[in-house]
Amino acid sequence: MTGGAVEVRTITEAEVDAWSDGLEIGFLRVPAKGLGAFRSSYIDLDRTWGAFDGERVVGTLRSYRTELTVPGGAFVPASAVTNVAVTATHRRSGLMRRMMEPDLAASAARGEPVAVLIPSEYPIYGRFGFGPATEHVWLSLDAGRARFLPPPWGAVELAGVRTFLAEAPHVYDRYRAAAPGNIARPDWKWDVLAGTAPSPGGADHSRAFRALFRDGSGAARGYVVYALGEVEWESGRPQVTLEVHELAGDDPAAEAELWRYCAQVDWVRTVQALPRSPHEGLRWFLADARALRLSGHSDMMWARLLDVPAALSARSYAVDGRVVFEVVDPLGYAAGRFELDVSGGAGTCGPSSAEPDLTVPVDVLSGAFLGGTSLLALRQAGRVEEHRPGAVAKADQLFRWPVPPVCLTWF
Numbered sequence: 001m002t003g004g005a006v007e008v009r010t011i012t013e014a015e016v017d018a019w020s021d022g023l024e025i026g027f028l029r030v031p032a033k034g035l036g037a038f039r040s041s042y043i044d045l046d047r048t049w050g051a052f053d054g055e056r057v058v059g060t061l062r063s064y065r066t067e068l069t070v071p072g073g074a075f076v077p078a079s080a081v082t083n084v085a086v087t088a089t090h091r092r093s094g095l096m097r098r099m100m101e102p103d104l105a106a107s108a109a110r111g112e113p114v115a116v117l118i119p120s121e122y123p124i125y126g127r128f129g130f131g132p133a134t135e136h137v138w139l140s141l142d143a144g145r146a147r148f149l150p151p152p153w154g155a156v157e158l159a160g161v162r163t164f165l166a167e168a169p170h171v172y173d174r175y176r177a178a179a180p181g182n183i184a185r186p187d188w189k190w191d192v193l194a195g196t197a198p199s200p201g202g203a204d205h206s207r208a209f210r211a212l213f214r215d216g217s218g219a220a221r222g223y224v225v226y227a228l229g230e231v232e233w234e235s236g237r238p239q240v241t242l243e244v245h246e247l248a249g250d251d252p253a254a255e256a257e258l259w260r261y262c263a264q265v266d267w268v269r270t271v272q273a274l275p276r277s278p279h280e281g282l283r284w285f286l287a288d289a290r291a292l293r294l295s296g297h298s299d300m301m302w303a304r305l306l307d308v309p310a311a312l313s314a315r316s317y318a319v320d321g322r323v324v325f326e327v328v329d330p331l332g333y334a335a336g337r338f339e340l341d342v343s344g345g346a347g348t349c350g351p352s353s354a355e356p357d358l359t360v361p362v363d364v365l366s367g368a369f370l371g372g373t374s375l376l377a378l379r380q381a382g383r384v385e386e387h388r389p390g391a392v393a394k395a396d397q398l399f400r401w402p403v404p405p406v407c408l409t410w411f
C-alpha cells in the first residue's frame with residue numbers, strides 16, 4: 001500500500017462524518033452513529049486533517065489551541081495534537097507524517113510556542129521533536145486500611161449534572177493553575193465528563209456519580225466523578241471497586257476529603273484512579289501510607305517546543321543562573337543557539353552567538369521544559385552533550401521545578 005495516491009488536506013464540514021468514521025476505524029473501533037455530528041460541534045476544520053483515498057478517510061489528525069500551565073503557574077498558548085489515526089490498510093506509508101508536519105508548521109506560523117500530545121505508543125513521536133514531559137500512575141487505595149490523619153472538614157454532596165457543570169470547571173481552572181503540565185479544557189470535554197455527551201474510546205461517564213466537596217463557607221473546593229464496578233458477594237459480604245474517573249481540588253487537603261469520601265462509601269473495598277501523579281499528595285494524609293499503591297508508572301503527555309525563546313521566557317525557575325545551549329531540530333522550529341538568563345526566578349531567553357555550554361536535541365529540551373525531567377540523567381544516556389564542565393548540572397538545576405508536572409486530561 002502506498003500513500004502516494006492518497007490526498008492529505010484539511011477537511012470540509014461535509015466531510016466530518018467520513019472523517020469521524022476514519023478516526024474510529026484507525027483506533028480499532030466500529031464507527032457508531034451520531035459521532036460525526038457531535039464532533040462537528042467542536043472541531044476546528046482549519047486544523048482537522050484527513051488522508052483521503054477517494055472518498056474514504058484513511059488517516060486523521062487534528063489539533064486545537066489550548067493553554068498549558070508551565071512552572072510558576074503561567075499559561076502558555078499550546079497546540080494540543082489529537083485524533084491521530086491511520087487505517088490498518090494504509091499504515092506505514094507516510095500518512096501520519098504528511099498530516100503531522102503541516103500541522104506543526106501551521107502551529108509555528110500561528111505563534112504557538114509549544115505542541116503537546118499523549119502518545120498511544122512510546123516510539124511514535126520522538127522523530128517529530130516531542131519528548132516525554134509528564135508521568136502518570138494507577139492509584140489504588142485499600143479502603144479498609146485508609147485511615148485519614150486530619151479530622152474531616154467541610155462536606156461532600158452528590159451533584160446533579162447542572163450543579164456539576166456550574167461548579168467543577170471553576171475548581172479545575174484553579175487546580176490547573178497550580179499544577180504545571182495541565183491544559184485548559186473546552187466545554188465539550190465537560191459535557192463528556194458530565195455524561196451528557198458521548199465518550200468514544202474513553203470511560204463511560206453516563207453511569208457515573210458526581211460529588212462536590214464544599215468547605216465550611218459552602219464554596220466548592222473539589223469534585224470527583226466515579227463509578228462502581230460489579231458487586232461481588234464474598235462469604236455473604238458485599239465488595240465493590242470504586243473507579244475514580246476524575247478527582248481534582250484546589251489543593252491536596254481538599255482532594256483528601258474526596259478520597260476519604262470514596263474510601264468510606266459502604267461496600268467499597270478498593271478505590272482506583274488513572275491517571276494520577278507519581279507524586280500524589282494523598283499519601284501524607286494517611287495513617288498507613290501503604291494503603292495506597294501507585295503502579296504502572298508511565299509517560300503521559302509529551303511536549304514539542306516550536307518557539308524556544310517564547311516558551312522558556314514564560315516559565316519560572318527555582319534557581320538563578322545562565323546557560324547557553326545549542327538546540328538540534330531537524331524540522332527547524334527550535335533549531336539554533338539560545339541563552340537562558342534567570343534572575344529572581346524569572347527567565348529571559350533569546351538567540352545567542354556565545355559559545356554553547358551544551359548541545360541538546362529538541363525532544364530532550366521539550367521533555368525538560370515542564371521541569372520534571374533530569375538533564376543529568378539524559379546526559380548519562382548520551383542525549384545531552386556538555387561543552388563546559390558543570391554546565392549540564394547547572395542546566396538541570398535551572399530546568400527542574402519543585403512541583404512535578406502532571407496532566408489530568410486525556411486528549
Ligand SMILES: CC(C)(COP(=O)(O)OP(=O)(O)OC[C@H]1O[C@@H](n2cnc3c(N)ncnc32)[C@H](O)[C@@H]1OP(=O)(O)O)[C@@H](O)C(=O)NCCC(=O)NCCS
Nearest residue numbers: 026084085086091092093094095096097118119120121123
Ligand atoms: C500511529 C499511526 C497513526 C502511525 O501512522 P502511519 O501512517 O503508519 O505512520 P507513518 O507511515 O507516517 O510513519 C512515520 C514514521 O513513524 C514511524 N511509526 C509510525 N507508527 C509507529 C509506531 N506505532 N511505532 C514505531 N514507529 C512508528 C514509521 O515507521 C515512520 O518512521 P520513519 O520516519 O523512520 O520512516 C498508526 O499506526 C495508527 O493509527 N495506529 C493505531 C492508532 C494509534 O495508536 N494512534 C496514535 C494515537 S497517539
